[in-house]
Amino acid sequence: MFPDDEKSKTSKDSLVAVVRWLKSRSPREKTILSVATGILALFILWIVIEDHDFLFVLAETCHFVGIALLVYKLFINKTCVGISLRSQELTFLFLAARLYCSFMMEYDIHTVLDALTLVATGWVMYTMMFQLKHTYQVELDTLMTAYVAGPAVLLAIIIHPSTTHIWIHKVLWASCVYIEAVSVLPQLRLMQKNKVVERFTGHYVFCLGLSRFFSCAHWILQIMDGNSLLMHIWGYGPWPLLVLLSEVVQTFILADFCYYYVKSYAQGSGVVRLPENVV
Known part of the structure; x- marks a missing residue:
């Protein structure tokens, strides 16, 4: 040896x-x-990390890498087994809303990364709905998009930023935050029903877990730094608390999967097996 x-x-x-x-x-x-x-x-x-804004860029980069792995899987393996179309629809919704808000309210590197991820997500959806429709596990992907997005939009109408932007923009901004927090639920539910997670799908969800951790870390460290600009952007009332709560919820939703993902590779199998209580 x-x-x-x-x-x-x-x-x-x-x-x-x-x-x-x-x-x-x-x-x-x-x-x-x-x-x-x-x-x-x-x-x-x-x-x-000196500039904590870099963590948010890192989070969006991880998300893009994850969706790129799905694109690779669909292109090479010619199958969408194990991928939730509902999660892709939710991802497309919150990215489209965030991209629109970026153009209306701010424009920076995050806009570019969101645009790339949105295009890749759209391609995944198109491929699943048309080119590889025969391999899509519709009978397992039962957590409907409206059931997840509806309550998030309703919450956004009630609780949104208290900034000077027009009302619809503030509601869209809040909607994308809330929808993003729960967008992975259909994917986790489908994997739970499958029991065994396909390799590239596992890589994708693990990238989402890393993305959520970096994003959550970004907000927490910004608060620890006493970022006055951030406080001005967030405004006052319950909105800042819900932003942070949404980030924490996303992180904890994916924490279990990331544990089983690391465990599978530590044991040398590379096959992620999920117990009943993951979702």
Whole structure:
């Protein structure tokens, strides 16, 4: 065995040992460890990254990489098994709303990344609905788009930014935040029904998990920095709290999947198997 192979095997064995140790912990211990790990990761990001706006760019980049992996899967494998069209529809909705708000309210690098991700998402939807329709698992993708987006839009009408922009823009902005928070639910539900997660789909959802973590870290660190511009943009009332809550909800929704994703690769299988209680 070559030295590099020995190092690789040692690293892999160590990771497996850590996963087994975590698996043996009680639910309470796992929760404490998760919170402690999150706080430690935030502290490291706070120290290492000087411009915390970069975290939001990183989050959007991770999302784009994830959708690019789906595009690759559809192009190479010619199958959309394991992919939720409902989640793609929700993603398209919140990206379209955010892109429109970006043009109306602000324009920067986030607009470019959102535009690229929106185009890629549109291509995935078109391919699933027409070119690869025969492989789409419609019987498993049962969490309808309207059931997820409807309550989010209703909440946006009630609670939205208290800025000087026109009312419809503020509602659209809030809608994209709330829809994004729950857009992955149909995808997680479909994977739960499948039990076994296809490789590229697993990569995609893991990228979403990373994206949510970086986005959540961005908002938290901005608040810790006492960003007065951010406070001005957010306004007052319950809206700032709901923005942060939406980010935290997204992160926790995907946290379980990311755990099983890392566990599967630590054990060498590369196959993500989800238990009943993931969603």
